[in-house]
Amino acid sequence: MGTETSELSSLLRGISRPRAKRPGDGRPEATPAGASNPQKPAPKPAKVRIVGDGLSSTSKGGVETFTSLAENKSLRVPQWLARGAIACVGEGETLTEIQRHAIPAAIEGRDLIAVAPTGSGKTLAFLVPSVAIAVRAKKGEKTKALKRRRSSGAGPSDGDGEDEVVAAGSNAVSKGPYAVLVSPTRELAAQTFRELRRLLSKTPKNKRLRALLLSNADSRLQDGGEDSGKREKVKRIRADIIVSTPPRLSQAIEAGLVRLSKTRMLILDEADKLFSDDKFLENVDAVMTACTHKRLRRCVYTATLPETAEELLRNVMQQPVRITVGERNAANSLVKQSLVFCGVEAEASKARGKGGKGTTYISGKLSAMRQLVTSGKLKPPVLVFVQSKDRATQLYEALRFDGMSIDVIHAGRTAKERARAVQNFRSGATWILITTDLMARGMDILGVNTVVNFDCPGVRSDYVHRVGRTGRAGHEGTCVTLYTEEDFGSLHMIASCMKISGSEAPEWMLKLPRKHGGQAKKYVPPKRKNIMDNVGQAGKKQKKGNSRK
Numbered sequence: 001m002g003t004e005t006s007e008l009s010s011l012l013r014g015i016s017r018p019r020a021k022r023p024g025d026g027r028p029e030a031t032p033a034g035a036s037n038p039q040k041p042a043p044k045p046a047k048v049r050i051v052g053d054g055l056s057s058t059s060k061g062g063v064e065t066f067t068s069l070a071e072n073k074s075l076r077v078p079q080w081l082a083r084g085a086i087a088c089v090g091e092g093e094t095l096t097e098i099q100r101h102a103i104p105a106a107i108e109g110r111d112l113i114a115v116a117p118t119g120s121g122k123t124l125a126f127l128v129p130s131v132a133i134a135v136r137a138k139k140g141e142k143t144k145a146l147k148r149r150r151s152s153g154a155g156p157s158d159g160d161g162e163d164e165v166v167a168a169g170s171n172a173v174s175k176g177p178y179a180v181l182v183s184p185t186r187e188l189a190a191q192t193f194r195e196l197r198r199l200l201s202k203t204p205k206n207k208r209l210r211a212l213l214l215s216n217a218d219s220r221l222q223d224g225g226e227d228s229g230k231r232e233k234v235k236r237i238r239a240d241i242i243v244s245t246p247p248r249l250s251q252a253i254e255a256g257l258v259r260l261s262k263t264r265m266l267i268l269d270e271a272d273k274l275f276s277d278d279k280f281l282e283n284v285d286a287v288m289t290a291c292t293h294k295r296l297r298r299c300v301y302t303a304t305l306p307e308t309a310e311e312l313l314r315n316v317m318q319q320p321v322r323i324t325v326g327e328r329n330a331a332n333s334l335v336k337q338s339l340v341f342c343g344v345e346a347e348a349s350k351a352r353g354k355g356g357k358g359t360t361y362i363s364g365k366l367s368a369m370r371q372l373v374t375s376g377k378l379k380p381p382v383l384v385f386v387q388s389k390d391r392a393t394q395l396y397e398a399l400r401f402d403g404m405s406i407d408v409i410h411a412g413r414t415a416k417e418r419a420r421a422v423q424n425f426r427s428g429a430t431w432i433l434i435t436t437d438l439m440a441r442g443m444d445i446l447g448v449n450t451v452v453n454f455d456c457p458g459v460r461s462d463y464v465h466r467v468g469r470t471g472r473a474g475h476e477g478t479c480v481t482l483y484t485e486e487d488f489g490s491l492h493m494i495a496s497c498m499k500i501s502g503s504e505a506p507e508w509m510l511k512l513p514r515k516h517g518g519q520a521k522k523y524v525p526p527k528r529k530n531i532m533d534n535v536g537q538a539g540k541k542q543k544k545g546n547s548r549k
C-alpha cells in the first residue's frame with residue numbers, strides 16, 4: 001500500500017476546504033448548477049401537478065417569497081416566521097416549487113401528500129406551516145383558558161384532566177404538542193430539529209414556542225413505564241412542537257408522557273419509508289391513533305412515492321390533496337450519474353510472487369474506489385453507501401490505512417458516535433463517510449460533491465434517495481455506482497432511473513429484465529464476499545476487533 005497511501009493522502013491533503021455557504025453554519029459549498037460550465041443553460045422549472053379539490057387560488061397559484069407569504073392575510077403567517085424562514089435560506093431567495101404550493105395548502109387545512117425531488121426544500125415546506133399552525137393553536141388555547149378563568153374564577157386547568165400537573169400560574173407550560181414531526185432516523189430528526197430552531201430564531205420573546213426533540217437520552221423516556229402514578233405528575237413532556245422518530249414517539253405515548261389530543265398538525269417526513277417498513281408501521285399507527293383533534297391535518301412529504309405506499313397513505317388520510325413537483329420517483333437531474341464495472345467482488349488466489357506463499361485478495365470494488373480517488377474523479381466530501389453494517393466496517397478498515405480523513409456510520413454505532421460522525425462530516429473534518437442507508441434519506445449536507453454506491457441499492461427509492469445526498473439546493477453533484485456480476489439484478493432499475501433523470505445510461509442495461517418487480521419487500525441483497533485489502537488486512541483487523549464497531 002506504500003506508494004498508494006502517500007499518493008492518496010497527499011491528494012486529499014492538497015484539496016483545500018471549500019468555503020462555508022452561510023456564516024456560522026459550517027457547511028461547505030458545492031458547485032452551483034451551471035457554474036462549472038457557463039454555457040450550460042439554467043435548469044427548466046419543474047412541472048407541478050396538483051390533484052384534489054378545494055384549494056384556494058393562493059395554493060394553486062403559489063406564493064413567491066416568504067415575505068409575500070406573510071403578507072397574505074388569509075394565511076395568517078406571522079412576519080417573524082417569514083423572517084425566520086429567510087434566515088434559513090438566505091436573503092433574496094425565492095420559494096422553491098414545493099414550498100410555493102405546499103405551504104399555503106398545509107396551512108389552509110387540507111390533508112396533504114407532497115412529492116418533490118431530493119434537495120428541493122421540503123423541510124421548510126413542512127416546518128413553516130407546522131409553526132404557523134402551532135402558533136394559532138396555542139393562541140386559541142390561551143384565549144379559551146382566559147375566558148374560562150374569567151367566567152369561573154378557576155385556575156389554569158381546562159378541565160380535560162391534562163393539566164393537573166401545571167405548576168400554578170406558570171405560563172411556560174404548554175398544553176401541546178400542537179405540531180408533531182416524525183422522521184425515520186435519529187439523524188434526520190436531529191437535523192429537522194436544528195432547522196426548526198433556526199426557523200424560530202426570530203420569534204419575539206412573548207411569543208416563544210417550546211420545541212422539543214424526543215431522544216433516547218431523555219431520562220423521562222428511560223424511566224418510561226415505572227412508577228406511572230408519580231411520573232404522570234412530574235414528568236409529562238410539555239412542548240408546543242415535538243420532533244421525533246416513530247419508535248421514540250410511540251414509546252412516549254404508551255408511557256403516558258406525551259398526549260396528542262391537541263395536535264393539529266402531524267407531519268410524516270419520508271412517508272413512503274414510514275409506511276413501507278414493518279419496523280415503523282406499528283409505531284406510526286399508534287401515533288396516528290393518538291392524534292384525536294377534529295381539526296388535525298395530516299401532511300406527508302417525500303421524494304419518492306411508489307403506488308403501493310400511496311394507496312396505504314390514502315387509507316389513513318382524509319381526501320388529501322397531492323402536489324407533485326417534477327418527475328415522480330426520478331433521481332435529481334442536477335446529479336451526473338455513472339456506472340463502473342468492477343469485475344468481481346473479492347477473490348482469493350494463491351500468490352505467485354517471490355516465494356509463492358500466502359493468499360492474495362483482489363477486490364474489484366476496492367481497487368476501483370482507490371482508482372477513483374487517485375485519478376481525482378472522487379471529489380470530496382464523499383458519501384459511500386454499502387449494504388450492511390458489516391460491509392461498512394470492512395470498507396472502513398480497508399480504507400483507513402490509506403491515510404484518508406474517513407469515518408463510518410451505521411446503526412451498530414452508539415448514538416454519540418453517530419452524532420459525532422455526522423458533525424465531523426458536516427464541519428468538513430471528515431472527507432469520506434462510509435454509511436449504510438441510514439444516511440440515505442433526508443440528510444442535508446450541502447457540500448457533498450460525490451455519492452458512491454459501493455454496493456448497488458436494490459430498490460428504486462433507495463437509489464433515488466442516495467443519489468439525492470448530492471446536488472442539493474440547486475447545486476450540481478456526481479454519483480458513481482460500482483457494480484459486479486452480483487449486482488446485475490439492480491442494473492435495469494438504476495439505468496432506467498439514470499435515463500429519466502437526464503444521465504446517459506447504457507442501452508444494454510435498459511434491455512435487461514426487471515427484477516424484484518420494483519417491490520421493496522421482495523428484494524434480498526446479494527451475499528457478498530468480505531471486502532478485503534489486497535493483503536487481507538480488512539479481515540485480520542476485523543477479527544481483532546476495534547473501537548469503531
Ligand SMILES: Nc1ncnc2c1ncn2[C@@H]1O[C@H](COP(=O)(O)OP(=O)(O)OP(=O)(O)O)[C@@H](O)[C@H]1O
Pocket residue numbers: 088089093094095096099116117118119120121122123124302303441442443444446468472473
Ligand atoms: N427557498 C429556498 N431557496 C434556497 N435554498 C433553499 C430554499 N429552501 C430550502 N433551501 C435549502 O435547500 C437545501 C435542501 O433542502 P431540504 O433538506 O429541505 O430538501 P428536501 O427536499 O427535504 O430533500 P430530501 O428529499 O433529500 O429530504 C437546504 O440546505 C435548505 O436550506
